[in-house]
Amino acid sequence: MYKKVLCVCLLIAFVSVQLATSLTCYHCTTEQDCKKPQLVTCTNATANETSYSLGYYHQNVPAINGSTRFDCLRIRYTQGTGSKKQVVNQIHGCVHPNVYACSLSLKPEYASNGWNKEYCNICSGDKCNKNPAATYSSSFYTILTTSLALILTKLYA
Template sequence: MWKKVIFVVVLVAFISVQFADSLRCYSCDSPQSCRSPSSHLCTNETANASSTFLSTIHSDVPEIAGSSNFSCSNLYYTHRENQTQAFAFMGCVHPNASVCNLSLNATNSNNWIISCYTCNEKDYCTSPAGTFSGSFYAIVGSTLALLMAKLVH
């Protein structure tokens, strides 16, 4: 009996660690969609998709084969002459892409000003509307599994 309980607890712990180590970012690609951004788990696929999208606005987005670390990014583009919002982007990026240092392409370079923020310390860190981190859920899940194991015995 205890072998099964210990197996389940260890299994829950391994699954929880996966979620605790995964960074979640808000995702949007226009001022309208950034009013209510979606959410995604950072992977090489999502970071590469962000790089592909950013290359339509910036001229020097580096190609990065892959990485094991990611950052959330929040870029807002405003019109230089009247300070109204021209464009917005939030998403998962490769840290080596240095999105805050990218140059605008020739079409937008004289017209837009960029405000940029990146972070990787917690889930959804690019928005003031925070949520609990994955490690919080891992701790709660492990505690509940241990309590259930005690109740079963």
């Protein structure tokens, strides 16, 4: 009996774990696009596209020729202060880790117009760059499924 239960638990855990090794990130480059961002699989091309968008607003964005590792990026830019502060743009996408996007300085024309990099986050989990506080990771579902299987086993054993 326990062998069957163990096999079922292992099968559930195996199915719940993501099998793909490629990173998936949300991608958008304007405030309007970010209302419904697209999901993209990270490649050098998608990371270079994000670097290009960063170069529009930031100084000294390094050019990366190629990479085998990627992260997800989420930046929110605001303008103004206090009650007059408003979000003016966002960038979400795949990024080369060596770009160090959160450390980049705004170009003078944006900084002098009151732009601020209000929020910047680099993460390395699938779909982690949209709203991390409101989403569950695949690990959560794996743990939940395995726990339920063990509870059911205890109840019916």
